[in-house]
Amino acid sequence: MDRDRVFSSINSPPYFDGKDYSQWKVMMMAFLQSQEDKLWSIIEKGWIEPTKKETETSNPIPKPRGEWTVAEQSDHKCDTKARYSLFAALSDKERKRITNCPTAKASWELLQTTHEGNKKVKAQKLQSLVLEFEEMTMREDESVDDFHSRLINVTNQCHGLGDPILEHRIVKKFLHALPPSFEAKQIAIEEAQDLDSYSLDELVGNMKTFESKRRKGQKEKSIALSTLKKEEDPSDFNLEEFAVLTKYESETQSDHEEENVALVATTQNESSNESDDDEHSEEVATNKFQQLYKASKIMIGKTEELKDQLASCEKEKTGIAEKLQSCKKKWEFERNALVSQVETLQENLNAQIRLVNSLTSEKISLEKSFRDSQEKFPK
Incomplete structure (x- = not known):
């Protein structure tokens, strides 16, 4: 089961389940450095089992634990604590990768190679x-x-x-x-x-x-536009509100700025003519307002239609770009995986070649020893 213990306690290592390794790596380094000074350094330099020589000419053999120095015991303890911290930080799947690693350094390098690859x-x-x-x-x-x-x-x-x-x-x-x-x-x-x-x-x-x-x-402008779009009774239509909203609309729709200014000017002219000329009846003025209102509604409708088309094109463009980016990442990931597999196979092949050469050399040596023994046997 997934666990998220990143900020639960300073004594709990950050959890890693195989995702976002680069972020976990930085956090895990900080965690190890916060515990003891030697925990991170033992991962960097690696712990080596203490050895000793029974004689000056003999090969080194593992030193019994009872003979370890204080410094050797301290290094081993730090390596064990570092390994345990890694085990505690990993999910079951990731933990199985490092189960057979003998040291904390080997465990860390295996995780790094698995999730970052070689150089x-x-x-x-x-x-x-x-x-x-x-x-x-x-x-x-x-x-x-x-x-x-x-x-x-x-x-x-x-x-x-x-x-x-x-x-x-x-x-x-x-x-x-x-x-x-x-x-x-x-x-x-x-x-x-x-x-x-x-x-x-x-x-x-x-x-x-x-x-x-x-x-x-944008929200305030949207409210103003929605108010203008509402179906209203032409007889209740207010001239000043219409002029203000039309002017406000001109500020948000640059493509129709000249048309809106013309509408405002026409409205103002009609208003001044009404005040100067008493012969114009209220019915004629109302009809004029209705015509202006309908013309504004038609213009707004066309603008919204163009906005919708533009938004649809932008959405389609974004979708195509995201799909292309996703494909590029997928192809890059597959390519890197294949390259890593080829390099692993090449390393295995080189190891087999070295083994064959070693066995061949050993065979030649044994054959020579056998011939020498055959020559000595009759004597």
Whole structure:
């Protein structure tokens, strides 16, 4: 059963079930370093079983535990604690990988090779992540928090593979990846701030504030437009409200700015003519208002239709881009897996070749010894 104990206790190692290895690796290193000074160093250098020589010319043999020095006992205890910490942090599936590893260093390296690959695979993964970082953009319908999370996820993986991306590069990437609706804020920050020293947290905070104000403004405009769209009794239609709403609409719909201004001007002219010319009846004025109101409704309907078409196209474009990105990641993953398999097979083949050469050499040596024995036997 999955467990999430990352923040449950400082004495509990972060849980790992095979997902997001780069993040777990950083957290596990911090955990080991927080326990004892030697826990992480014993993983880095590795523990070696103490040995001794019975004579100066004899080969080393394992030293009995009763003869271990205090330092040797301490190193062994640290290695055992480090191994146990790894066992406690892993899921059943991941724990089985390191069951037969004799030391904490061997366990750590096996997990690292399994989830990061060898140097060549790591280099390929890093190249793919850097490319993904460079191509990242924020969608119009995406929040600042969501984009920030995606960006940090990629940079954390780069850091886990040993190639961290500097903060000023992340800040500049964040600004350049913003959608057109953030252009004014982007320009203001670039002119006012030194991007080489500007922190990512401060940038994200400013962007979230701007996003909040922008959404509030969009909501107010939406309420104004929805009020204009309501079916109203023409006899109750208020001239001043119509003029204000039409003017407000012109601010939100740049493609129809001239038409809206014309409508407002026409309405104002009709109003002034009514006040100056007593011969115009109220019925004629009402008819004029009705015509203007219907024309505005038609214009709004066309605008909304174009908005829907644009949104549909944007959605389709986003879907295609996401599908393409997913396929690229899938292909890259399969390619890396095949490369890793080929390298493993090559290593196994080389090991077999070395074994054959060793056996051949041993065979030649035995044959020579046998011939020598045959020559000595008659004598």
